[in-house]
Amino acid sequence: MRLYSLSVLYKGDPKVHLLKAAYDVSSFNFFQRSRCQRSVCSVQEFMTFTSQLIVERSVLGSRASVKEQEYLCHVYVRSDGLAGVVIADNEYPQRVCFTLLDKVLDEFSRQVSRMDWPSGSPATVSYAALDGYLPKYQVR
Numbered sequence: 001m002r003l004y005s006l007s008v009l010y011k012g013d014p015k016v017h018l019l020k021a022a023y024d025v026s027s028f029n030f031f032q033r034s035r036c037q038r039s040v041c042s043v044q045e046f047m048t049f050t051s052q053l054i055v056e057r058s059v060l061g062s063r064a065s066v067k068e069q070e071y072l073c074h075v076y077v078r079s080d081g082l083a084g085v086v087i088a089d090n091e092y093p094q095r096v097c098f099t100l101l102d103k104v105l106d107e108f109s110r111q112v113s114r115m116d117w118p119s120g121s122p123a124t125v126s127y128a129a130l131d132g133y134l135p136k137y138q139v140r
Contacts, residue, residue, distance in 0.1 A: 001139040004071065005047040005087040006100070006130060008108050009055050010117040011077055016056045018048060019112070019120045020127050022134045051075075051085040058083070065094055076101040082109055082117060092139070100137055104130065 007021040023044050050068055054075045058064060061079040065072055072090055074097035077083040084101040112120070112127055 001091045001093075002089045003086060003092060003097075003134055003138055004043075004089075005051065005085070006104065006134050007048070007051045007085045008104065008127070008130065009051060009083045009085065010120065011055050011058075011060065011081045011083050012118050016052045016083070017120075018052060018122060019117065019125045020108070020122055020130050021048065021051070022130045023047060024134050024138065047087050050087065054085060055083040063098060065097075072097075074098060074101065076105065078105060080109075080114070096137065100133065104133060 003024060005021065005023050008019045009016055010019055025043050050073060054064075054066055054073050055077055058075050058077045060077055060081065063074075063076045065074050067073075070090065071087050072092070072094070074086045074088065074094060075083065076098060082105055084105045086097040086101060088097060107129060108127055111129075112125055116125060
């Protein structure tokens with residue numbers, strides 16, 4: 001059971017953008033982890049793109065689990081537009097993913113001003129706790 005990605009996004013009007021993310025791509029080989037080369041994108045870029053797409057297609061105030069290739073993507077979009085996505089393997093418990101998303105989004109909304117959500121980016125948003133959640137919830 002593995003977690004691969006944990007992302008916090010903002011579902012604004014008209015588009016979704018990434019605020020902060022943490023990845024564990026250690027189980028993928030070098031070529032899958034490396035940057036885009038000749039239209040073959042890295043696993044990390046795939047996870048970012050997939051997270052944005054799933055949030056974009058979700059309605060405010062919803063939770064869902066979506067199968068994408070061999071992964072399960074768990075998404076929670078709050079009514080205020082703040083969203084979280086966990087990408088895990090098929091064996092990782094869904095309930096744990098949604099508990100993690102609740103915890104992360106609550107903490108994020110307390111630490112990062114709501115005024116920063118519409119214009120924030122991974123480079124400008126200060127939320128260091130996200131990096132600690134992925135290894136903490138990793139089952140090895």
